[in-house]
Amino acid sequence: xxxxxxxxxxxxxxxxxxxxxxxxxxxxxxxxxxxxxxxxxxxxxxxxxxxxxxxxxxxxxxxxxxxxxxxxxxxxxxxxxxxxxxxxxxxxxxxxxxxxxxxxxxxxxxxxxxxxxxxxxxxxxxxxxxxxxxxxxxxxxxxxxxxxxxxxxxxxxxxxxxxxxxxxxxxxxxxxxxxxxxxxxxxxxxxxxxxxxxxxxxxxxxxxxxxxxxxxxxxxxxxxxxxxxxxxxxxxxxxxxxxxxxxxxxxxxxxxxxxxxxxxxxxxxxxxxxxxxxxxxxxxxxxxxxxxxxxxxxxxxxxxxxxxxxxxxxxxxxxxxxxxxxxxxxxxxxxxxxxxxxxxxxxxxxxxxxxxxxxxxxxxxxxxxxxxxxxxxxxxxxxxxxxxxxxxxxxxxxxxxxxxxxxxxxxxxxxxxxxxxxxxxxxxxxxxxxxxxxxxxxxxxxxxxxxxxxxxxxxxxxxxxxxxxxxxxxxxxxxxxxxxxxxxxxxxxxxxxxxxxxxxxxxxxxxxxxxxxxxxxxxxxxx
Numbered sequence: 001x002x003x004x005x006x007x008x009x010x011x012x013x014x015x016x017x018x019x020x021x022x023x024x025x026x027x028x029x030x031x032x033x034x035x036x037x038x039x040x041x042x043x044x045x046x047x048x049x050x051x052x053x054x055x056x057x058x059x060x061x062x063x064x065x066x067x068x069x070x071x072x073x074x075x076x077x078x079x080x081x082x083x084x085x086x087x088x089x090x091x092x093x094x095x096x097x098x099x100x101x102x103x104x105x106x107x108x109x110x111x112x113x114x115x116x117x118x119x120x121x122x123x124x125x126x127x128x129x130x131x132x133x134x135x136x137x138x139x140x141x142x143x144x145x146x147x148x149x150x151x152x153x154x155x156x157x158x159x160x161x162x163x164x165x166x167x168x169x170x171x172x173x174x175x176x177x178x179x180x181x182x183x184x185x186x187x188x189x190x191x192x193x194x195x196x197x198x199x200x201x202x203x204x205x206x207x208x209x210x211x212x213x214x215x216x217x218x219x220x221x222x223x224x225x226x227x228x229x230x231x232x233x234x235x236x237x238x239x240x241x242x243x244x245x246x247x248x249x250x251x252x253x254x255x256x257x258x259x260x261x262x263x264x265x266x267x268x269x270x271x272x273x274x275x276x277x278x279x280x281x282x283x284x285x286x287x288x289x290x291x292x293x294x295x296x297x298x299x300x301x302x303x304x305x306x307x308x309x310x311x312x313x314x315x316x317x318x319x320x321x322x323x324x325x326x327x328x329x330x331x332x333x334x335x336x337x338x339x340x341x342x343x344x345x346x347x348x349x350x351x352x353x354x355x356x357x358x359x360x361x362x363x364x365x366x367x368x369x370x371x372x373x374x375x376x377x378x379x380x381x382x383x384x385x386x387x388x389x390x391x392x393x394x395x396x397x398x399x400x401x402x403x404x405x406x407x408x409x410x411x412x413x414x415x416x417x418x419x420x421x422x423x424x425x426x427x428x429x430x431x432x433x434x435x436x437x438x439x440x441x442x443x444x445x446x447x448x449x450x451x452x453x454x455x456x457x458x459x460x461x462x463x464x465x466x467x468x469x470x471x472x473x474x475x476x477x478x479x480x481x482x483x484x485x486x487x488x489x490x491x492x493x494x495x496x497x498x499x500x501x502x503x504x505x506x507x508x509x510x511x512x513x514x515x516x517x518x519x520x521x522x523x524x525x526x527x
Contacts, residue, residue, distance in 0.1 A: 029090075029108040035120040035133065037263045038083045038109045040093070044102045046077035052203045052252070056081070056102050060093045060109070067298050070259040071095070071102075075207040082263035084299060085111035086133075121265040121301060122226060124320055128346050128381055129427030133265075137427070139420045140348060141413060142170035142228065142385040146235075146273070147178040148402030149216050150187035159402030160219055166405065167414030168386065170226040172270065172350060175213065175257065176242040180235040181360075183400040191242070191253075198241050202249035210260050221266040228268040228350075230306070231257065231289070234277040244280040251292055258296040267301050269293050270323060274308035290318040306350055314343045325351040327362070330373040332452070333440075336380035337433050347382040349373075354399055355407040356389030363389035363399070367408035368482065372518065374409075374416055375450045375481055379440045381430045386413060415484040419522070423448065432464040443467030447474075447523040450481070456513045459521060461493050461505040468503045470496050472525060476511055479520040492526060 032038045045054060056071030058081045071081040079102060085091055088111045095105040114120065120133025130138040143166070148159045163171065177187040186196060189209040194200035217227045231254065236243035245253070261267050271289050272278065286305065293303060304323035305312045314322040322343045329335045330352050339347040355370040356363045365373075370386065377384035388398040388407045396403040420428070428440035428448060439449040444467025451459070461476070476489040489511055496506040513519050 029110055031110045031112055032085060033118055034085050034088050034111045034114045035118055035265045036084065036111075036114070037265075038085065039263075040081045040083075040105070040107060041074075042079045042081075042095070042102055042105055043077055044073075044079045044097075045099055049203055050077075050079075051205055051256070054079070054102070055098045056095060057097070058083070058093045058095045058105075060085075060091045062087065062089055062091045067091075069262070069298055070255065070296060071097075072256055072259040073205075073207075074211075082260070083109065084263040084265060085109060086299070087111065088113055117224060118265075121299060122268070123300075124302070124346055126426045127344065128340055128429070130321075130346060137421075137425050138169075139417065139427070140170045140226070140383045140385075141167055141417045141420075142172060142226075142348070142350065142383075143168040144172045144351065144385060144387045144399055145402040146172070146174050146230070146233075146400050147183055147187075148173055148400075149213060150174075150177040150189075151401050152188070155396065155401060155403055156216070158404060160216075160223075162402070162404050163220070163225060164223050166410055167417045168410075169224055169417075170228055170268075170385075171220065172228040172230060172273075172385070174230040174233050174235075174273070176233060176236065177240065178233065178235045178400065179237055179239040180400070182395040182397050183235075190240075197239055200241065202245055203252070205253075205256055210257075214260065214264070217261065217264050217267060221264060226266045226268055227264070228270050228304075229257075229261070230270045230273045231293075232272040232275070232278065232281075234272075234274055234279075243278060247285070250285070250289070254289060254292045255296055258293055262297045262299055262301065265299075269297070269301055269303045271303070271305040273306045274325070275305050275312060276310035277308045286312065287316070287318075290316070294318045304348070314345060319345070321346040321348055323348050323350045325349075327351075327353040327365075327373070330377040330380070330382075330384055333376045333380040333430070333438055333450070334433075334436065336377050336382050337430050340381060340430075341433075347380075348385065349377050349382060350385040351387065352377075352384055354387035354389040355409050356397075356399075357391055358389045360389075367412070368518065370407070370409040371412045371416075371481060372452060374413055375518075375520065376452065378416065378420065378428060379430070379438050379448065379450045380433075381428055381440050386410070412481060412484060416481070419448070419479070431466070435464075437464060439464070441523075444472070445525050448520065449523070450520045451513075451517075453517045454519075455515050455517050456519065457515045458510040458512050460510050462498070462502045463495060463504075463523070465497070465501055465503055468495060468497075470503075470506075472503075473527070474523050475526050477522045478511065478513060479522055480514070480516070480518070481520055482516075482518045486522070493523075 050073040125131035193204040431439040495503040
């Protein structure tokens, strides 16, 4: 397939990688940031099938630390090793291979302090939340563009421009192209060598395809956006056959993808979208896929799997966080919080239906409903993802192809993101999940409450007892989540114990509200 790829694309992806990574073919020292990407390239055998026949690894050592990474064949007799230093200082490496030409290659990598904007990969933090490797809080505010990397180049560039101006710091998208409603077109590049649409050699990868994917991951990283890569999906219907490859092809594909992409710090692994709709795969297959990714990824990137109608068992040890499709669960905070209790992991409602006007019931949420679901999920101590499905004459729908955003929810999601970033560094925790008490925050310090569809003219100032003592003082703000305004309430609220469960303002004051839906309050302690 590579011979059919325009030379400009091949040149563009090659130049981009050289500019982004340290390149070493002879073992000379190279400087790279901690959590950056070092790359070593070696000439090796091109005969036979290097993708299937040649094994290559490298052990990177610093004192008593060893990180072993897998190499990969990149075509034209070139093999590559990529390494993302987890710590500063010098790392030495030595290669091993089943081919003598690639065995015993050595070199030194000098990892320096990370630059501005480089906080490392995202990890689970405080059980239910996330933070970058350097401890900086990360609050996922994601969107979905399943097949944006498979569209014409001009549309891909428009998607990047839109993302740069959006509130989103995570995007879910597919490695494989998508054959589905509003998206029935052939991509420019395919992941395997062969003849489209369905005559593929699953033992031979198309390096040009993966170089293009790497370029997009890097561009997202430069914008501070996590790339939540969907490794499998059912939206093929046998058109290409990527949804029904044999076991050996599935496993080889996973190993190759991880070898190529694991060094990018902004990568997340989503094993599948609607995994349970892939009839060719068994529960045992999904367990095996998880274990392959976990074993092959030395950096322990986040791992999840997205459901259709059947939930995966997210308590399994190789799942780092639960990726959930459920629109009804975030129509109120009480349902959303139950997932935390079951899985005791971060909960990301990656799909809660889409803002749009499609005839399908999953694609016609109002903007108000989308924003409400973000807020209800937030009050539950969980995270919510965005999607948009407005009809377009060219079928350029954000959810599938990217392009431009047409909805009204993104600016309001940006408003919520700013509020989250001004909140407790450890994330928002439900204040009293056993009652119909729509508040999250940090007990005794910070409270964020959301009244949803209710149209209240006032709210009786009352806080759950945990973390409180009489005489504590608080300032309160009223937030209109739709008009995106924050109005301070005059004066200070001083609390006293009312009963065994609640503290109230000692003067009996209430918080005035405008009698409109989608209102919230923010309460912060003052000395």
